[in-house]
Amino acid sequence: MFIIVNLVTIKDIYGLASIDFLMLTMKVKNYIFFNILTIAMSEKYQKLLEIVKRELKGASPAHDISHVMRVYDLCLLLAKYEKNVDLDVLKTAALLHDIARVKESQNIDHTVLGAEVSEKILRELGYPEEKIRHIKHCIIAHRFRGAVKPRTIEAKILSDADKLDVLGAIGIARSYILAGEYGQKIYVDTPIDKYIKENLVGGKHDGRIKDLSKHAPNIEFETKFKHIPKKLYTRKAKEIAKERLNSYVSFLKGLKRKLKVNYKVIVLYI
Numbered sequence: 001m002f003i004i005v006n007l008v009t010i011k012d013i014y015g016l017a018s019i020d021f022l023m024l025t026m027k028v029k030n031y032i033f034f035n036i037l038t039i040a041m042s043e044k045y046q047k048l049l050e051i052v053k054r055e056l057k058g059a060s061p062a063h064d065i066s067h068v069m070r071v072y073d074l075c076l077l078l079a080k081y082e083k084n085v086d087l088d089v090l091k092t093a094a095l096l097h098d099i100a101r102v103k104e105s106q107n108i109d110h111t112v113l114g115a116e117v118s119e120k121i122l123r124e125l126g127y128p129e130e131k132i133r134h135i136k137h138c139i140i141a142h143r144f145r146g147a148v149k150p151r152t153i154e155a156k157i158l159s160d161a162d163k164l165d166v167l168g169a170i171g172i173a174r175s176y177i178l179a180g181e182y183g184q185k186i187y188v189d190t191p192i193d194k195y196i197k198e199n200l201v202g203g204k205h206d207g208r209i210k211d212l213s214k215h216a217p218n219i220e221f222e223t224k225f226k227h228i229p230k231k232l233y234t235r236k237a238k239e240i241a242k243e244r245l246n247s248y249v250s251f252l253k254g255l256k257r258k259l260k261v262n263y264k265v266i267v268l269y270i
Ligand SMILES: [Fe+2]
Pocket: 067, 071, 097, 098, 162
């Protein structure tokens, strides 16, 4: 409350435009979110966080440390609704799950490499072997298009939390960051069955993408995001996904409408 009152005062004093004010509010919110979570962490997790931050230096904003922190936060939320969750395994796996993301390529799967890198880190930090095995499974099994499926409750929660972060407003923003990085179009209007056959490995909607430049956020939605509810394990995640999926659908509908209108205008002027 104190912060909100002071932000409004700042807006008035400096005569900020609404968009600037919105940006300022978001920055403050992110700052508070990130720092409260960090302060609430015990020394062991802060140490892990520092290692992950270092490894993710230069990462895409779609997969940087703020994504890791959102997933960590979602994991804690989902865990509240589940029984017998080993929070130490879950927190550690959440922090480490994308540690090898920067090294991801056509030949390197960041979940496999991430599990290997994490094993070394955890051994040095004195984690027991049983826990390391457990955490490695969470990391390897968190990928949507991965072959290994989550077997434990901690792996299921991490997988769900990671998927929730691709939906809703954050998901839309992340999709377009990736679209820019891969040289994709804003929207690709193509028959989805034909696309899946031609550009996804095995001709399956969850096959890996062959040519990333032919992909687009709306294709990603059709082949991946809309199938997410079927891939979620926890009740709370399914509930959150429903809401986030709806906002993605209405965004894409509006975008398609807008693009069609623009096209008609161009035709009219030719
Ligand atoms: Fe992730």
